[in-house]
Amino acid sequence: MKVPLSLLLEFCDPGLSAEEISSVLALSGTEVERVTRLGVEDSSNFVVGVVLTADQHPDADRLKVCTVDVGAPEPATIVCGAPNVGAGQTVAVALPGAVMPVGMMIKKAKLRGVESSGMICAEDELGLGKGHQGILVLAETAGPAGRALGEVLPLDETVLELEITPNRPDCLGVYGVARELHAATGAELKSAPWENDLGSAGALDGIKVSVQDSEQCRIFTARIYEGLSAAVTPPAIAAHLTAAGMRPISPVVDITNYVMLVVGEPLHVFDLDKIDGDLTVRAAAAGETVATLDGESRDLVEGETIIADAGGPTSIAGVMGGARSEVGPDTTRVLLEAATWHGPSINQTSARLGLRSEASGRFEKGLAPVFASRGQAFASQLFGEIYGVAPAAGTVVVGAVGEAHTIKLSHAKVNSLMGSELTAERITGPLERLGFTVSVDGDVFSVEVPLDRLDVARDVDLIEEIARIDGLEKLGATLPTSSTGGGRLTRQQKIRRQVQDALVSSGCFEAAGWSFCAPGLSDRLRLASDDSRRNAITLVNPMSSEESVLRTTLLGSLLDSAARNAARGAAVIRLFETGPVYLPSEDGLSDEPQRFGAVLCGPSTRPDWRNASPSTVDVHAAIGVIGQVLDSLHCEWRIVPVAEPEPFLHPGRSGVIEIAGRPAGWVGDLHPLVSTEWGLDGGVAFEVDLNAVISASPEVLHYSPVSAHPMVGQDLAVVVDAAVSAAELIEIAEEVGSPELESVSVFDIYRGKQLGENSVSVGLRFAFRADDRTLTEEEATAVRQRILEALQDRKGAQSRG
Amino acid sequence: MLERISQIVDEVKAAVVAATTSAELEELRIKWLGRKAELPNILRGVKDLDPSERGPAGKAANEARVELEGAIDTKMASFAGAELELRLVEDAVDITLPGHPQQFPGGLHLLTQTMREIEDVFLGLGYGIAEGPEVELVAYNFDALNHAPHHPARSPSDTFYVGDSVLLRTHTSPVQVRTMLVTPPPLYVIVPGRVYRRDDDATHTPQFHQIEGLAVDEGISLADLKGTLLAFAKAIFGDEREIRLRPHFFPFTEPSVEVDVSCFACNQGVADGDRCGLCKGTAWIEILGAGMVDPNVFASVSGEQPAYDPGKVQGFAFGLGIERIAMLKHSVPDLRLLYDNDIRFLEQFA
Structure with a gap:
């Protein structure tokens, strides 16, 4: 709301600069978005x-x-x-x-x-x-x-642009803001402009008004002014309206706008001679239309609140008046309406029609019914001032302004909730300056709430008033004295951090991905038509179709981020993300299992002066990263070939990640078609279920004895059929090498013509050790032989010597 | 004979002293102690001497040999040390070359770093960390948090819906409700997580991150909220920081406040003689919203958890945007940078 400072000062002048007033208002709850200086330095000439x-x-x-x-x-x-x-x-x-x-x-x-x-x-x-x-x-x-x-x-004005919070529609008029300024500074508040009402209560001749739905229209008031003739809007009012962003139009329109600016109540004026019969406030019927003031014909939606006369709809309540009863230069008799409409309905209608105005914006906030009578009273003064006419006897009032209510407020509760030691004076003072009536009975205050403060219903609402007006800067800063001793990470949170840290240690940057993705991602990833990952949670109202479903894999946004980096010329791309995927669940909500995943592109080791052109990443580079993560958490894991590879991975260079014997993710070279789809040069990826890691990671590590006796190292190279995996050979070695075999690893893989097309030579490196004695070379050789024989028997292995 | 031995000793000792390289010493050794040298010859000839001379001559020759060997070895050892040093110096490499193998750099995203930093502050203050679902019930996201039935935030123009009663949570606050339903007071938790609103412009993304805080006990006060947030602001933005509370409005707190931290880029709104760009010259920067938990929120859970009787417990809650804190603290000018995942951005914070 734009408030001309000179108008505000007419009601309360604390003798402060615009900046000081802004600060006072901001610290008492009225945010000042902008202070604008209007006009010129010197208005002469x-x-x-x-x-x-x-x-x-x-x-x-x-x-x-x-x-x-x-x-x-x-x-x-x-x-x-x-x-x-x-x-x-x-x-x-x-x-x-x-x-x-x-x-x-x-x-x-x-x-x-x-x-x-x-x-x-x-x-x-x-x-x-x-x-x-x-x-x-x-x-x-x-x-x-x-x-x-x-x-x-x-030409010499300062305008405060205020943000009025939705609980304070009483501040949507300048006088309400003046009351805030008075409460916060103690400067005198001039009497309210509606206090001297020139009109009268009682029946109004010449028009009848009926309201069909009192929820949509809590109060409808109207007065009649007759004998209007040529008149001029006083220049000061015109200047104030201009400063507030409203163009002066004609005296009668200017009156309605000025009342809205000062009181907060939007008014509507009808040419009384153009109203056909009596007025009815009712819901629009299907198919009704109304010609509005802006010259448009508007189709009404069934149920929207309208004002109708015998000729049909004549105005869209609270949103826009109708052309049929518009005042013009020849108008001599007007009906002035001040009503309180149902905020949410006004919001809906004005949004549907694209007709947001100063008036609809106020009605949306839910004005107090008392505003209607205040608006009528101030308008009567202005009609007298400008047109020299008094309102016709009587006022239409359908509905009521409501009755004041009283709240009991405990002194102790005020100080307990605020953490303060306020005296009774520091409690009653702010409330009374805000217009509350306070009486004291021992430790309890009885507080009568003004009719315009619909937001104040409970003691905590009053405490808020006290806190903000007494001044939050006076409040002490303490820490709660109790504690639950619960200041620690859960196991899941701790392991998630460890996983992130291990991924960082293995040379990956964490990316922040989107939970949204496009439905077409499934096709781009070549998912089969019955792949469960196609069953994504769909948004009813997405920002765009590209963001209309929730992700069922981390891979999409990782690939998108990798693609952007590749397009910008990044030679090394190693991105990971930890976060949930969203899977539909039977209760209509979602399962949100946490995952971690990565996409790697570029060299497998960092190029440097010793090796300027390392090989590019392949599935084993990804397995290396996975191993670093899982080994750091002491998980038992292995990579297993699968019959049905993931459709977005290279079928010969991918596998399942098993953690503690159960499938927990996938790893592999990206399928060349997927790499191409994202504009990547090769690339590898993996995704792992975080919960599998959490269950497999031991809660506590326990000591196991270390042998004091020396290790004997021996190598063995065997030629096997290429279909035999290294893991199979290692499994056999571990089985038959026990107990002397401490560890076994592959140190060499060789394929060559002299071995034959379908054969591979696998070099195994054994570490033999005994717990209780120094193992001799001969003993070690015997175990190695035992292993060789087992490999020969079970896998047809041939020793290469 | 004995005289000759003595001469040899003197001559060789002088030559050893004069020798300047290990090669010269080796020559001396061959010349004087080698197989065909004079002294060994004397030793070999001792057996042919008169028996009365054998003893003294053999002893003297042997002592001379031992003495000379010792002199040459000692000198040789001193040369070896010096020559080793010389060789090592000649065997130099360019130590300005980078280490090997070069490790790939890696780093946590700035949002994760910021989230952890904030989490750690509150862990230190004794808070636990609670999490909750992002696909959430309207009942927890709005109803239980005292949002009126027609509150504009409920509108499909503001909030993503998955169904009539299911939405993407618009704040981490529903976890307040979920946590209170299963945990009786006293309760001290923070709730980090992703949240969603239908905004997409220069300063909003439809997905962003929040941290919610909730403290509930008997006698928790607004002053406790102020002290807690002051501790937070000092931990994140520096010990010299102050905070101020401005009254505001939120449906689920009463009283409600917005919290500003004193600007860390200027002095009273002036930086390098100009109006500070960060605080726009106000000397204060808005960082979060907070307030005392509205009794209606307690009432929404006290049916199932009677210990949250609004007449008995008081509490405060606060909520802040991780993106905003990260951008303020690390001078990130554009929200989009946080979601673009440009490696050149990511590595700046590794």
């Missing part, structure tokens, strides 16, 4: 002018030569380049000597041979806004010519 003639410049297509009455004996000749200038307009003129906001002084000057004595100004040239479509055309009533422009435009 800015006057109202009336364009008498506007003719084409003889030597310039885009210029016009105007004669302008500026209140001097002779009209001024002013050359103007604005396309919209025309004879008869009332305009803002900067005369020679005027200093524009940008610092330029206006001087007499020849423009293409014609002397120009001033400038007709656009909105932005006067520091009033951004408008530069053409010159600012003022209402005729801004005259007469020669009047100081500062009397009709806010």
Whole structure:
């Protein structure tokens, strides 16, 4: 909400600068988004002018030569380049000597041979806004010519743009803000502008109003003004409206806007002579339409609240009035409506029609019914001031402003919740300055809530008022004295951190992926039509179809991130992510198992001066990373070939990751079609279930004895059929090598013509050791022989010596 | 004979002293102690001497040999040390070359680093870390958190829905409710996690991260909230930081506040003589929202957990955006950088 500072100060002037007032408001709960200085440094030499003639410049297509009455004996000749200038307009003129906001002084000057004595100004040239479509055309009533422009435009104004929180619709009028300023500073609050009501209660002749749904319309009030004739909006009101961002239009419209600005209550005015019969507030029927003030014909949705007369819908309640009963220059009798509409319904209708206005924005917040009577009272004063008319006897009131209620507030509770030691005075003072009526009974305050404070219903609501007005800066800063001793990570959280750290240690960067993905990802990953990962949770209202389902694998966003880096020329891409995937569950929610996964592209070791061109990553590079993670957590794991490989992996170079004997993920070279799809050069990937790691990782590590006797190392190279895996050979060696075999590893793999096409030589390196004695070379050789024989028997292995 | 032996000893000792290389010493050894040298010859000839001369001559020759061998060995050893040093110096490499093998760099994402840093502050303050589902019930995300039936945040224009009563959580606050339902007070937890809102512009992504905090016990106060957040702000942004509370409105807290931290890039809003760009000259930076848990929130769980009787317990809650904290602390100008995963960005924080 834009609040002209001069208007705010009319109601409460604490003698502070705009910045100080902003700070006071911000620290008491009214955020000031912006402080804007409007107008010019010095408003002398800015006057109202009336364009008498506007003719084409003889030597310039885009210029016009105007004669302008500026209140001097002779009209001024002013050359103007604005396309919209025309004879008869009332305009803002900067005369020679005027200093524009940008610092330029206006001087007499020849423009293409014609002397120009001033400038007709656009909105932005006067520091009033951004408008530069053409010159600012003022209402005729801004005259007469020669009047100081500062009397009709806010040439010396500061505007506070306030963010009113949704619980405080009472601050949607300047007087409500003034009350906040009063409460926070103690400066005097002038009496409310609605206090002296010139109208009267009782039945109103000439119109009947019925309300069919009191939930949609908590109160509907109306007054009639008759005998309206030509009138002028007082310049100060016009200037305030302009500063608040509302263009002065006509006195009657300006009255409604000014009441809304000061009180917060939007009003609507009907030409009483154009209302057909009585008014009914009702729900629109299907197929009804209404012609609105903006000249459009609007289709109504069944159930939307409208005001209708005998001729059908005449206004969309709280959103926009109808053309049929619009006031015009000939209007002499008006019906002034002030009502309280159901906020959420107004929100819905205004959003549907794209008609957000100052009025609908206020109604959406849920105004208190008492605003309607306040609005009527202030409007009656303005009609008297501007048109010299009093309201016709009586006021339509359908509904009620409500009754004040009282809250009991315990002194001890205030200090307990705030952690303070406030005296009774520091409790009653803020409440009374805010308009609450407080009486004290021992340790308990009885607090009567003003009718406009619908947000205050409980003692905690009052405590908030006290806390913010007494000042949160006075509050101490303490720490809770109790504790549960629960300040530690859960096992799951600890292991997740360890997994992340191990992935970092193995030279990977963590990526932040999106939980959303495109439904087409499944196809891009070549998932089979019955793959369960196609069964993703779908958003009802995604931002776009590309973000319309929740991920069932981490691979998609990892590939996307890898692809972006590859496109930017990154030679080494090693990205991982830890996080949930989202799998539909029977209860309509989701299972969200945590996973970790990675995509690696580029060299398998970091190129350096000893090895400038290392081989590129392959599945074993990925297995190396997995091993670093799982070994650091002491998990038992292995990689197992599978009959049905993942469709996005190379079928001959991928496998299942088994942790503690159960499948827990996949690893492999990316399928070449998938690499190509993402524009990657090769690449490998894996994804592992974090829960499998958590269950497999021992909670506590226990000591096992280390032998004091020396190790005997021996190698064995065997030739086997290429289909025999190294893991099979190792398994046999471990089985028959016990107990002397301490460890076995593969130290060499060789394929060559002399071995034959389907054979491979596998070099095994054994470490033999006995716990209780020094093992002799002969004993070790015997075990090695035992292993060799087993490999010969079971796998047809041939010793290479 | 004895005289000759003595001459040899003197001559060789002088030559040893004069020798400057181990090669010269080796020459001396061959010349004077080698198989055909004079002294060994004398020793070999002792047996042919007159018996009365054999003893003294043999003894003297043997002593001379031992003495000279010792002199040559000692000198040789001193040369060996020096020459080894010389050889080592000649055997130099360029130690300015990088180590080998070069390890790939790696690092946690800035969001994870920030989240852990905040988690560790609250672990130190005695808080546990709770987590909850991201696909959440409307009942926990809005209803139990005192959002009115028509609260605008419920609108499909603001919140992602999966079904009529199921949504993507818009904040980590529903975990407050879930945790209270299973854990009686006193309760001190923080809740980190991903949250979702239908915003996508320069300062919003539809997915972002929050950390929620909740402390519930008898007598927890607004001053406790202030002290806790002051400790947090000092831990994250520096010991010189102050905080200020500004009244605000949230449906699930009453009173509600927004919390500012004193700007760490300027002095009273002025940096290098200009208006500070970080705090826009205000000297304060908004970092989070907080407040005292609304009694209606306690009422929503006290049916199942009577210990949360709103008449008995008080509590505070706060919620902050990880992205915002990370961007503020590490001068990251654009939210998008956090989700782009450009390795050149990631390695800056490794």
